[in-house]
Amino acid sequence: MARVHNFNPGPAGLPLPALERAQRELIDFEGTGMSIIEHSHRGKAFDAVHSEAISLLRRLLDVPDDYHVLLLQGGASMQFAVVPMNLLPPDRSADYLLTGGWSEKAFAEAKRVGKARAAASTAVDKRYTRIPRQGELSLDPDAAYVHMTTNNTLFGTQWHWLPETGDVPLVADMSSDIMWRPMDISRFALIYAGAQKNIGPSGLTIVIARKDLVDSARKDIPVIFRYATHAASNSLYNTPPTFAIYLMRNVLAYTLEVGGLEEVERRNRKKGELLYATLDANPDFFLAPVEKESRSFMNVVFRLPSEEMEKRFVAEAAKEGMVGLAGHRSTGGIRVSLYNAVSVESVERLTAFMRDFAKRG
Structure with missing residues (x-):
């Protein structure tokens, strides 16, 4: 499976x-x-x-x-x-x-x-x-x-x-x-x-x-x-x-x-830090609109340079086994939901894909 x-x-x-x-x-x-x-x-x-x-x-x-x-x-x-x-x-x-x-x-x-x-x-x-x-x-x-x-x-x-x-x-x-x-x-x-x-x-x-x-x-x-x-x-x-x-x-x-909400918070913060670090390292490619002090650890949103590129991002990620990345129909863009069941390993996989995608442009 x-x-x-x-x-x-x-x-x-x-x-x-x-x-x-x-x-x-x-x-x-x-x-x-x-x-x-x-x-x-x-x-x-x-x-x-x-x-x-x-x-x-x-x-x-x-x-x-x-x-x-x-x-x-x-x-x-x-x-x-x-x-x-x-x-x-x-x-x-x-x-x-x-x-x-x-x-x-x-x-x-x-x-x-x-x-x-x-x-x-x-x-x-x-x-x-x-x-x-x-x-x-x-x-x-x-x-x-x-x-x-x-x-x-x-x-x-x-x-x-x-x-x-x-x-x-x-x-x-x-x-x-x-x-x-x-x-x-x-x-x-x-x-x-x-x-x-x-x-x-x-x-x-x-x-x-x-x-x-x-x-x-x-x-x-x-x-x-x-x-x-x-x-x-x-x-x-x-x-x-x-x-x-x-x-x-x-x-x-x-x-x-697994350790209650203290362990849940530790994992959630690590996931958010991994993803936001990737966005901040590529600010001209990953366009993150949310002010840093208001950033969500549950839903991370960003845009790419074009809607065509966003569609390609979602499609290529799906081929790599990463699903659910399209933004809401009313807002567009990319949305990564990092709820409790999402593992740190999944976010590591996603951020590696994002870095590679940004290099390929």
Whole structure:
């Protein structure tokens, strides 16, 4: 079996040991005579997997006891609406920090639900090349919450500091960089993330929310959209994405085995340093638009001297077993996604190819 070097932006690669475990257990899960896919979400076999997944997530992220961990469906895009449905009262407004396409979509959904304002934007000609500075944030001290997107997959920027919001709850979409390193969960009132970058397969959404925030959330919305509903039922109010939760359990268990998020961060920083060093060594050929202090360790974007050359770059890389390098359809160029499952060896292979490609021109 020859596995490719997978730089897809999401759904992204998963650690091979987590997939191999699923392969071993797929037909007969722990001697039960059926696959985990076939087990009832109310049964003992799945309940053990479900509980282990939540426990591992709490342990790896060091989630405080006064936070709920919810396993939901609908992706981060559903949370764009569910967050304001729960947290935005009719007489309040929410602040949104605009740093890319996904934060724009979250802002647009919030405005459909209630009142929301752009408290910062780093867009220039519809492109984002940096993260705003604290002095550029126009925050409302009476806002219901401040919303940020911690990593921007389309434009290759990432927050390396957290905005000071005073007593206003900070809400974060961490879909593309959750678990890339240890983090202080207590700095956030609510975190949500699609699982398909660093945690597991698509179809699963993680929500980590302060219990008092959930308790005080709006109750005049449909029951299925209330965080309190899912918190009260341990994320089993309705049938959850059982196989996605099972695979997440495998990924989290593997992450713990290799040294936890401290080791994950070490690898991720090494990958980013290798790739950015290659870009910086060839600045006239690899055109990197993002300001250095805002560079993402998860999604690295750059352009080549021509679109024709970019197409050739992607095609030749694919022949060498490196896939998922084309930029987003709305931005073009090259995008290298360096999520947790991408190995240092894969990045070394890619950077060697890049140096050779630049020499050939």
